Amino acid sequence: MLYDNHGRQINYLRLAVTDRCNLRCFYCMPEEGIKYMPKKELLSYEEMERIVRIMAKMGIRKIRITGGEPFLRKGMMDFIQTLHSINGIEQLNVTTNGTMTKALVPDFKKVGIKSVNLSLDSLDQKRFFDITRRNDFSKVMDTFHQLLEYDIPTKINAVVMNGRNIEDIVPMINLTRDYPVSVRFIEEMPFNGTGEQAQVEAWDYPKILDHIKSNFPTIKKIKDPKHSTSFNYKIPGFKGSVGIIAAYSRLFCGSCNRIRLTPQGMLKTCLYDDGVFNIKKIIRNGGTDEHLKTALLEALGNRAKDGFEAEKNRTFGRPVSESMATIGG
Ligand code: SAM
Ligand code: SF4
Numbered sequence: 001m002l003y004d005n006h007g008r009q010i011n012y013l014r015l016a017v018t019d020r021c022n023l024r025c026f027y028c029m030p031e032e033g034i035k036y037m038p039k040k041e042l043l044s045y046e047e048m049e050r051i052v053r054i055m056a057k058m059g060i061r062k063i064r065i066t067g068g069e070p071f072l073r074k075g076m077m078d079f080i081q082t083l084h085s086i087n088g089i090e091q092l093n094v095t096t097n098g099t100m101t102k103a104l105v106p107d108f109k110k111v112g113i114k115s116v117n118l119s120l121d122s123l124d125q126k127r128f129f130d131i132t133r134r135n136d137f138s139k140v141m142d143t144f145h146q147l148l149e150y151d152i153p154t155k156i157n158a159v160v161m162n163g164r165n166i167e168d169i170v171p172m173i174n175l176t177r178d179y180p181v182s183v184r185f186i187e188e189m190p191f192n193g194t195g196e197q198a199q200v201e202a203w204d205y206p207k208i209l210d211h212i213k214s215n216f217p218t219i220k221k222i223k224d225p226k227h228s229t230s231f232n233y234k235i236p237g238f239k240g241s242v243g244i245i246a247a248y249s250r251l252f253c254g255s256c257n258r259i260r261l262t263p264q265g266m267l268k269t270c271l272y273d274d275g276v277f278n279i280k281k282i283i284r285n286g287g288t289d290e291h292l293k294t295a296l297l298e299a300l301g302n303r304a305k306d307g308f309e310a311e312k313n314r315t316f317g318r319p320v321s322e323s324m325a326t327i328g329g
Contacts, residue, residue: 002059004269004303011061012227012258015048016328017076018068019263023097024133025121027159028324029193031133037326043265045079047283049086051261054289056088058296064117066095066328068263077104077111084112095119095157095329098143099136105146115153118144121161122168123175131164148179155182155243157329160203169208170215176240184230184243189271193323205231205246212242227257247271253306262326267296269303270310271327272320276302 002010019042024031043051052063063083070076084092094108095117108116120140122128128137147154158165158172172183185208190196203211212233213219222234222241229252230243246252250272260268265280276299282291304310311320 002300004300006303006305008255008303009059009257010259010300011059012064013052013055013060013062014064014066014258014260014328015052016066016068016261016263016326017048017070017079018042018073019323019326020072021067021069021097021325022072022099022134023069023136025097025119025131025159026133027131027161027188027192030323034193034323037264041280042263043261043280045075045082047265047280048079048261049082050283050289051279051292052083052089053086054292055296056086058293059088061088062091062093063089064093064095064328068325068328069097069100070094071096071100071104077107080113081111093117096143097132097136098140099134100139102139102142102146105143105150105152108150108152113152115155116147117155117157118147119157120144121158122165123171124168127165127168131161148181155184157184157186157245159186159188160208161188162201162203166203166211169211173212173216173235173238173242176235176242177238179240181240182230182232182243183240184245186245187248189248189324190320191322191324191327193321193325195319195321202248204249205244205251208244212244227255228252250307259300260328262328264326267299268327269299270307272307272314273304273310274314274318274322 004010019037065080083089091114092112093115094113098118121131125137129135175181176183187204216235219233219235222232224232230245233242265278266275267277267279269276277295282295304313
């Protein structure tokens with residue numbers, strides 16, 4: 001088993017497989033002027049598979065495929081199936097914007113996808129367009145219904161943004177009345193590729209919860225799963241549940257079991273660090289599995305206590321400004 005220097009078990013890898021995306025969610029990417037990494041700088045499938053094999057031997061049990069939009073990368077379903085067959089990997093999940101996935105959903109279980117986080121910030125076509133700058137609302141809804149049809153456990157992720165989608169909070173919770181899904185409201189973070197502060201008037205965990213309670217006074221707290229990043233609630237009689245992810249307030253660091261690998265091969269031991277070592281460099285310089293293992297253990301032996309410390313330790317104190325598409329969320 002893998003542990004960090006604060007005694008936290010590490011068993012979960014978030015693998016961002018591409019920095020490319022077909023949407024332009026304004027909280028994640030600027031509308032124009034995005035500089036994607038040259039393709040040769042992205043980890044190849046073979047490189048990612050090798051890294052996962054090594055990590056699985058060390059104690060990684062769960063993988064989340066994310067991006068950018070994972071399904072933009074050709075051959076993604078085959079790659080997922082390969083990862084799923086690796087000894088030690090017990091759970092494989094995917095985060096997607098759902099714009100390209102309806103036709104793939106029937107094969108999700110076959111390739112080993114256990115559950116899906118579907119990003120959907122609005123149930124209104126116009127607001128969806130204003131947020132994502134693309135007209136793909138109906139495609140995402142088609143994916144949503146297809147996931148239900150094929151009985152794939154689904155969570156909806158919605159970033160809460162003042163002046164953008166507050167009116168969606170109630171209708172989204174009503175989805176949990178009708179469907180067995182978990183809807184999770186995420187505090188906006190400044191990972192938008194512009195270096196600008198996120199919201200002026202932030203909707204943090206207490207504010208989101210107050211808003212929900214005033215509309216659903218019977219809402220009850222339910223037990224949070226181990227390592228959960230969300231505080232979870234349920235409205236009695238509803239089929240699904242509601243979660244709030246205090247991602248900017250960073251209330252979940254104490255039980256964090258995850259590391260991240262960026263599309264360009266940086267290992268992140270915290271969402272808020274700016275990469276603790278370059279795995280791709282080791283691999284492309286002919287490093288052995290043993291080299292990689294040693295570097296990983298060293299990184300985990302120096303892991304920041306929480307997201308505030310990780311942010312403070314960034315290179316030259318550089319503030320958080322990169323696009324979330326280069327991290328994977
Ligand atoms: N493209 C896929 C998607 O949208 O689901 C996967 C990658 S996306 C970067 C992963 C998650 O990060 C999404 O749920 C998205 O809403 C969230 N995210 C992106 N930028 C964010 C920000 N600035 N603050 C909070 N969450 C963010
Ligand atoms: Fe693309 Fe996901 Fe970022 Fe939206 S949140 S721009 S879908 S990577």
